[in-house]
Amino acid sequence: MIDSTIALHPSFTPVYGPVSSWRYGRSLGIDPIGVVSTCSFNCVYCQLGEIEQKTSDRMIYVPCAEILTSLENFAPWSVDVITLSGSGEPTLAANLGEILTGIKTLTARPTLVLTNGTTLNDPQVRSDLAIADKVSIKLDGVSSDQLRRVNRPVPGIDFDHIIAGLLEFRQHYQGEIGIQTMLLSPWDESTRREYISLITAVAPREIQLNTPTRPKPVQRQLDGRENHTSSANRPYQVRALRCVVPEILHHFAQEIEQKTGIMVRTAPIPATV
Numbered sequence: 001m002i003d004s005t006i007a008l009h010p011s012f013t014p015v016y017g018p019v020s021s022w023r024y025g026r027s028l029g030i031d032p033i034g035v036v037s038t039c040s041f042n043c044v045y046c047q048l049g050e051i052e053q054k055t056s057d058r059m060i061y062v063p064c065a066e067i068l069t070s071l072e073n074f075a076p077w078s079v080d081v082i083t084l085s086g087s088g089e090p091t092l093a094a095n096l097g098e099i100l101t102g103i104k105t106l107t108a109r110p111t112l113v114l115t116n117g118t119t120l121n122d123p124q125v126r127s128d129l130a131i132a133d134k135v136s137i138k139l140d141g142v143s144s145d146q147l148r149r150v151n152r153p154v155p156g157i158d159f160d161h162i163i164a165g166l167l168e169f170r171q172h173y174q175g176e177i178g179i180q181t182m183l184l185s186p187w188d189e190s191t192r193r194e195y196i197s198l199i200t201a202v203a204p205r206e207i208q209l210n211t212p213t214r215p216k217p218v219q220r221q222l223d224g225r226e227n228h229t230s231s232a233n234r235p236y237q238v239r240a241l242r243c244v245v246p247e248i249l250h251h252f253a254q255e256i257e258q259k260t261g262i263m264v265r266t267a268p269i270p271a272t273v
């Protein structure tokens with residue numbers, strides 16, 4: 001059981017940035033999760049380090065009032081978007097709807113939620129997310145095997161369950177949907193074909209194709225919420241991750257665009273990768 005008051009730890013700030021996002025421009029970050037990294041996944045490439053609290057339970061981690069008070073200090077919010085992400089899976093915050101409504105009322109800026117998609121089967125989560133202008137959903141593979149190897153979900157979450165929730169959400173959501181996909185190694189033809197077929201069914205506004213260009217902190221780091229570069233000197237231990245060369249990413253992007261007509265954005269990759 002998590003003690004939600006841990007969110008009041010002095011080093012924690014529920015609003016951070018702005019950071020420069022290759023996907024969404026200048027983005028002010030909102031962390032509805034708090035000091036203890038908490039997620040229903042434990043992705044091998046997660047920039048937060050090893051996830052400390054692995055759960056798919058929803059609860060209030062950071063009170064909405066605390067977030068809005070902190071957000072007031074960032075007025076007049078000259079950013080492209082206000083993004084809920086932070087220290088884990090933001091849809092695990094049971095006050096997600098209240099937070100999104102509060103941000104919109106206070107700032108009138110576009111809102112975005114980055115989610116791993118594991119909670120989209122929950123009607124309350126779908127209803128909360130409906131308040132956001134944009135939702136970007138993680139899809140790192142096309143099978144239970146890839147899910148297990150790359151995302152390492154908590155027990156009880158399976159691939160078919162995630163896809164069913166994603167398609168249900170897609171049917172009713174009025175905002176912009178993005179699909180974020182991380183490539184750790186080149187995919188064979190049948191995996192690419194399966195992915196393209198899934199993407200065609202989801203019909204997102206865009207796909208964000210990426211590969212891990214930054215080493216992963218070995219342990220939880222609060223600055224993993226932000227954009228640190230691969231050349232930064234960090235006072236903590238990191239380990240390099242497998243990634244693909246830019247040509248692989250660009251060829252796959254072209255293939256998806258040609259076969260689906262959906263725009264694909266690829267992350268800028270440093271020349272050394």
Ligand code: SF4
Nearest residue numbers: 039041042043046116
């Ligand atoms: S879904 Fe996001 S926060 Fe959760 S483990 Fe994966 S990368 Fe980290």
